[in-house]
Amino acid sequence: MMLRSTSRSRPVVALGIAMILLGGCASLGPTEHQHAHARELPSWRDGETRTAILEFVQRVTDVSSPDYVAPPERIAVFDNDGTLWSERPMYVQLAFALDRIAAAADEHPEWRTTEPFSFVLEGDLGGLASAGEHGIVEIVLATHAGTDTEKFRSTVADWLETARHPDTGRPYTEMVYQPMLELLEFLRANDFETWIVSGGGVDFMRVFAEEVYGIPTEQVIGSLGDLNYEVGPDGPRLLRLPGIAFIDDKAGKPIAIHRSIGRRPIAAFGNSDGDFEMLEWTTAGDGPRLGVYIHHTDAEREVAYDRTSSIGRLDRGLDEAGDRGWIVVDMAEDWTQVFKASPVEQLDGD
Amino acid sequence: MMLRSTSRSRPVVALGIAMILLGGCASLGPTEHQHAHARELPSWRDGETRTAILEFVQRVTDVSSPDYVAPPERIAVFDNDGTLWSERPMYVQLAFALDRIAAAADEHPEWRTTEPFSFVLEGDLGGLASAGEHGIVEIVLATHAGTDTEKFRSTVADWLETARHPDTGRPYTEMVYQPMLELLEFLRANDFETWIVSGGGVDFMRVFAEEVYGIPTEQVIGSLGDLNYEVGPDGPRLLRLPGIAFIDDKAGKPIAIHRSIGRRPIAAFGNSDGDFEMLEWTTAGDGPRLGVYIHHTDAEREVAYDRTSSIGRLDRGLDEAGDRGWIVVDMAEDWTQVFKASPVEQLDGD
Numbered sequence: 001m002m003l004r005s006t007s008r009s010r011p012v013v014a015l016g017i018a019m020i021l022l023g024g025c026a027s028l029g030p031t032e033h034q035h036a037h038a039r040e041l042p043s044w045r046d047g048e049t050r051t052a053i054l055e056f057v058q059r060v061t062d063v064s065s066p067d068y069v070a071p072p073e074r075i076a077v078f079d080n081d082g083t084l085w086s087e088r089p090m091y092v093q094l095a096f097a098l099d100r101i102a103a104a105a106d107e108h109p110e111w112r113t114t115e116p117f118s119f120v121l122e123g124d125l126g127g128l129a130s131a132g133e134h135g136i137v138e139i140v141l142a143t144h145a146g147t148d149t150e151k152f153r154s155t156v157a158d159w160l161e162t163a164r165h166p167d168t169g170r171p172y173t174e175m176v177y178q179p180m181l182e183l184l185e186f187l188r189a190n191d192f193e194t195w196i197v198s199g200g201g202v203d204f205m206r207v208f209a210e211e212v213y214g215i216p217t218e219q220v221i222g223s224l225g226d227l228n229y230e231v232g233p234d235g236p237r238l239l240r241l242p243g244i245a246f247i248d249d250k251a252g253k254p255i256a257i258h259r260s261i262g263r264r265p266i267a268a269f270g271n272s273d274g275d276f277e278m279l280e281w282t283t284a285g286d287g288p289r290l291g292v293y294i295h296h297t298d299a300e301r302e303v304a305y306d307r308t309s310s311i312g313r314l315d316r317g318l319d320e321a322g323d324r325g326w327i328v329v330d331m332a333e334d335w336t337q338v339f340k341a342s343p344v345e346q347l348d349g350d
Numbered sequence: 351m352m353l354r355s356t357s358r359s360r361p362v363v364a365l366g367i368a369m370i371l372l373g374g375c376a377s378l379g380p381t382e383h384q385h386a387h388a389r390e391l392p393s394w395r396d397g398e399t400r401t402a403i404l405e406f407v408q409r410v411t412d413v414s415s416p417d418y419v420a421p422p423e424r425i426a427v428f429d430n431d432g433t434l435w436s437e438r439p440m441y442v443q444l445a446f447a448l449d450r451i452a453a454a455a456d457e458h459p460e461w462r463t464t465e466p467f468s469f470v471l472e473g474d475l476g477g478l479a480s481a482g483e484h485g486i487v488e489i490v491l492a493t494h495a496g497t498d499t500e501k502f503r504s505t506v507a508d509w510l511e512t513a514r515h516p517d518t519g520r521p522y523t524e525m526v527y528q529p530m531l532e533l534l535e536f537l538r539a540n541d542f543e544t545w546i547v548s549g550g551g552v553d554f555m556r557v558f559a560e561e562v563y564g565i566p567t568e569q570v571i572g573s574l575g576d577l578n579y580e581v582g583p584d585g586p587r588l589l590r591l592p593g594i595a596f597i598d599d600k601a602g603k604p605i606a607i608h609r610s611i612g613r614r615p616i617a618a619f620g621n622s623d624g625d626f627e628m629l630e631w632t633t634a635g636d637g638p639r640l641g642v643y644i645h646h647t648d649a650e651r652e653v654a655y656d657r658t659s660s661i662g663r664l665d666r667g668l669d670e671a672g673d674r675g676w677i678v679v680d681m682a683e684d685w686t687q688v689f690k691a692s693p694v695e696q697l698d699g700d
């Protein structure tokens with residue numbers, strides 16, 4: 001699609017773009033050479049996990065394979081928090097909401113006596129954690145009720161520019177898993193569509209998904225707040241209301257996938273029991289299927305957590321992954337690098 | 351994206367595909383020649399309407415134009431009923447629902463005394479029309495409560511195979527507007543994404559949208575029924591419930607566009623006041639915008655209707671289109687052909 005001529009007078013431009021993308025129309029030898037020496041998924045250690053992923057992609061893209069899947073059906077879905085970026089010490093969207101509540105507390109004296117806002121103002125993170133992703137969505141929606149969608153977008157963008165992860169001091173948009181960035185890119189290079197299907201708010205994730213993950217806004221599925229369309233003196237706008245329209249978690253994930261994509265994915269990646277139904281729905285389809293859990297096993301480079309964690313609990317998933325043929329990624333063992341290199345480190349590596 | 355090599359060993363295949371799409375790497379002359387002789391939008395008569403559409407596309411695709419729009423932002427949205435295919439004598443989805451109700455009436459004696467089902471069983475089309483698109487969605491959802499999404503899909507597909515338009519005897523999937531098919535294709539050739547945004551049920555439209563319009567399932571937005579995810583002995587399924595989750599009409603259209611696409615379209619096409627807010631939202635954005643109403647003026651080749659019609663009423667839209675700079679397509683004047691040629695006619699024309 002991208003390579004079609006954008007007007008009938010520009011076949012030469014289109015051809016030029018094609019050559020750039022293909023690595024040079026007239027130099028097939030060097031291109032093949034380069035490909036042979038580039039190792040796919042470089043931050044994934046050799047072993048069963050990496051091999052299983054590569055073999056799956058090989059099977060579904062090989063036209064001579066009985067497991068071949070045509071490109072439109074190559075849909076891969078990814079949870080976000082804990083699967084593509086860190087959810088510790090708290091969901092990033094919660095960190096955003098806490099900052100917003102602190103900034104607006106003086107205008108809302110009622111928050112001091114209303115849960116879950118009082119948890120925030122009292123610094124009671126345990127109380128907050130018990131409110132779960134639902135409580136967080138509630139906080140985020142409430143703190144932005146009355147804001148229109150364009151103002152919300154710029155507020156999030158400004159915050160992401162300046163906010164820093166409390167442990168590493170890095171921007172949250174750098175606290176993304178390097179092996180997963182490689183996996184997204186690898187799948188897209190093999191004509192997969194890569195979708196986010198997350199409990200996070202859709203308008204929050206869309207602010208950074210394209211730049212950070214290469215995922216366009218229309219391939220981001222998330223929780224939804226109520227919206228109102230209203231026409232004022234400056235024209236129409238979409239106003240955020242405090243109500244929750246849809247929580248994209250647990251059984252909500254296959255429902256949202258059906259509503260937004262209309263096809264069953266062939267690959268699904270998650271890290272918690274909130275992703276169980278998404279993996280179940282994906283892998284219950286006919287033909288080749290890939291279900292993957294990211295297991296947070298790395299206490300040194302990140303945080304080790306699973307069965308008893310209030311954030312990103314993975315319990316049933318660990319019990320059933322084996323019988324269901326799902327892959328469990330051992331972050332400590334399977335990944336040579338956890339987080340994306342900072343811009344400075346990337347410069348050193350060149 | 352499509353032209354990237356699907357595996358590292360296949361640059362030659364990718365190049366071959368590139369050459370086919372580009373019309374031949376080594377023969378730019380003939381390609382330009384062909385383009386110069388093919389008239390864009392062949393079923394659109396020369397005149398202000400056709401010129402305005404062509405000029406808009408020219409402006410947004412010309413990299414040297416101040417109105418240039420990058421491909422990811424080239425989003426065009428289309429209503430379906432009355433914009434892409436006929437909504438007369440009734441919405442196609444209503445014809446489907448009527449057949450389903452007739453088929454299942456014996457199992458539902460309560461329908462004889464419950465509106466809107468009683469309208470159907472009594473043949474009271476006026477009563478039905480007064481129930482509006484909301485009533486139709488209610489009928490469709492109710493008649494399929496308890497069906498899972500895959501069974502629903504096959505039921506619709508079977509019905510479309512055999513059902514015929516009451517006036518023309520043609521399959522409904524041939525009662526589509528030839529000029530609009532050309533417009534969809536023309537926009538996609540210019541790197542637009544073409545989305546359906548319709549009050550119709552999303553699962554109904556997805557059955558034929560890809561084959562008939564070339565629009566993939568993930569670019570179809572419609573009304574939504576409640577769904578339940580349940581796991582039985584045969585695995586998980588998505589069960590259709592009788593409740594309405596979302597009506598994609600009027601102010602619902604910009605809301606659904608925001609939720610599903612996350613970008614404001616630059617072009618919108620509709621035919622009724624139910625599309626007003628979609629055109630308003632689209633054309634209120636910065637930069638070049640195109641708002642188009644299809645006006646059903648052709649009593650000979652179709653049906654002439656507008657301000658007082660119960661189906662597809664176009665009243666406010668006609669009043670305000672001029673001031674708002676929206677184009678009003680006069681079907682009788684602007685289109686040399688209304689419906690897609692039947693396969694037999696197409697053969698004759700070759």
